[in-house]
Amino acid sequence: MSEPILTLSDVVVAFDALRAVDGVSLTVPQGQRRAIIGPNGAGKTTLFNAIAGALPPTAGKIAFDSHDITHLPPHRRARLGVSRTFQITNLFPRLTVRDNMVLALRGRSARKFSLFGTPDVDASEGSQIATALEAVRIAGRADVMVNDLSYGEQRQLEIALSLVTSPRLLLLDEPAAGLSPSERSMVAEIIRSLGRDITVVLIEHDMDLALGLVDRVTCMFEGRVLVEEAPDDIRRNKQVQEVYLGRPRHA
Numbered sequence: 001m002s003e004p005i006l007t008l009s010d011v012v013v014a015f016d017a018l019r020a021v022d023g024v025s026l027t028v029p030q031g032q033r034r035a036i037i038g039p040n041g042a043g044k045t046t047l048f049n050a051i052a053g054a055l056p057p058t059a060g061k062i063a064f065d066s067h068d069i070t071h072l073p074p075h076r077r078a079r080l081g082v083s084r085t086f087q088i089t090n091l092f093p094r095l096t097v098r099d100n101m102v103l104a105l106r107g108r109s110a111r112k113f114s115l116f117g118t119p120d121v122d123a124s125e126g127s128q129i130a131t132a133l134e135a136v137r138i139a140g141r142a143d144v145m146v147n148d149l150s151y152g153e154q155r156q157l158e159i160a161l162s163l164v165t166s167p168r169l170l171l172l173d174e175p176a177a178g179l180s181p182s183e184r185s186m187v188a189e190i191i192r193s194l195g196r197d198i199t200v201v202l203i204e205h206d207m208d209l210a211l212g213l214v215d216r217v218t219c220m221f222e223g224r225v226l227v228e229e230a231p232d233d234i235r236r237n238k239q240v241q242e243v244y245l246g247r248p249r250h251a
């Protein structure tokens with residue numbers, strides 16, 4: 001098995017008395033595709049926020065590529081190669097696709113960016129942007145204003161914004177939410193064709209989509225890891241079926 005790129009040890013994220021993430025330990029090897037599934041309120045998004053740095057863990061440890069990132073702010077994690085998308089769109093609707101990409105790219109660098117006028121893009125930035133837009137199949141839409149993209153294209157652009165910084169760990173938060181079946185297939189194809197130099201962890205409510213994309217699945221329930229198995233075993237797992245159907249675990 002490859003070396004681990006992400007290791008969580010006993011991670012707790014508490015909101016007052018509620019332990020939204022309640023002692024989660026998991027290890028993701030480099031290059032793996034991992035789904036985090038679980039019913040509403042299981043703690044999936046809170047776990048993502050802890051990995052990306054948006055929410056500091058109350059307890060426990062998070063290591064990325066042998067760096068202890070438990071207390072690093074999000075931009076420092078991004079610099080190490082941790083990149084995430086959001087469930088809710090995070091785009092500038094009145095800027096073009098390319099300008100959104102420039103903003104995402106320069107968010108990591110010290111260079112200043114003006115929102116007024118077209119930013120100058122150097123050759124290396126231009127090629128990074130073109131590669132990311134190609135990877136999400138919207139290379140021909142670079143000069144289109146985000147407002148004029150379809151919803152599906154906007155979701156593809158969100159993935160491109162995360163890819164443009166050449167991440168090593170990509171956290172995808174419900175990449176197919178709200179998409180039509182054909183748009184969902186497109187997102188699946190995009191994720192499937194990412195290079196294995198990128199490790200992918202995704203939250204996805206569409207079980208068929210998630211299980212068809214990943215090597216391994218972590219199912220959360222009430223803030224904890226209920227099971228971690230291969231997709232085929234997850235499909236057959238009675239405990240997983242029960243938590244999704246809302247029945248008590250030991251009924």
Ligand SMILES: Nc1ncnc2c1ncn2[C@@H]1O[C@H](COP(=O)(O)OP(=O)(O)OP(=O)(O)O)[C@@H](O)[C@H]1O
Nearest residue numbers: 015018019020038039040041042043044045046047
């Ligand atoms: N900022 C917050 N303040 C207080 N409670 C919160 C906060 N964020 C999440 N929670 C609570 O933590 C629990 C886990 O929420 P979380 O959003 O992580 O679950 P989830 O598995 O992502 O759910 P969903 O599938 O519905 O998105 C829920 O009970 C939620 O109400």
